[in-house]
Amino acid sequence: MWSREHGYPGDYAFLEFHKKHFPGGLRFWRITDHQGDLGTKAVYDPDIAAQKVGLQAAHFVDLVVDTLARAGKGPSVVCSPYDAELFGHWWFEGPLWLEHVAREMERRKVPRMTLGESLESVPARTTVLAPGGLVGRRRRPSGVAQPRHRVDLGPHLQRRSRVGRPSRPARRPPRAPPR
Numbered sequence: 001m002w003s004r005e006h007g008y009p010g011d012y013a014f015l016e017f018h019k020k021h022f023p024g025g026l027r028f029w030r031i032t033d034h035q036g037d038l039g040t041k042a043v044y045d046p047d048i049a050a051q052k053v054g055l056q057a058a059h060f061v062d063l064v065v066d067t068l069a070r071a072g073k074g075p076s077v078v079c080s081p082y083d084a085e086l087f088g089h090w091w092f093e094g095p096l097w098l099e100h101v102a103r104e105m106e107r108r109k110v111p112r113m114t115l116g117e118s119l120e121s122v123p124a125r126t127t128v129l130a131p132g133g134l135v136g137r138r139r140r141p142s143g144v145a146q147p148r149h150r151v152d153l154g155p156h157l158q159r160r161s162r163v164g165r166p167s168r169p170a171r172r173p174p175r176a177p178p179r
Helices: 046-070 094-107 115-121
Strands: 137-139 145-147
Touching: 046 094
Parallel strands: none
Antiparallel strands: 137 145
């Protein structure tokens, strides 16, 4: 969904997070491009950004509908989790995008449910091993990404090993003494 080079939040029409007016800290500029200096950013136009949000929300719902149609017979689930900090903080237009997605899903009669409801209504057909991402991670000098926080998932959401058994919870390394 998002990276510096592509994805909805990186659209050039959207509000630039990193450039702020001094004094006051207000943002008046759009992303414009990913190559240019912050000094070359164009002025933000909320009407154009709102149009892009509507188009992108419709595109996202099309992807969900297409994915469900290709899933075959029987019940299927498209799980699309996000870091809530993205919406409204990093991506100013994110809450509007969520609203458009919810309205478009309702209009097209795409069923929606919580993850807990989906676990109760649609039994798992297969287990996948998802690679870790870089969001919420820090780099050690060796270049290996390490989790910043330990997250304990419930029994239904535990990370699975390649053979489908729940893996053991990761042990937190001992903290270094304060210097």
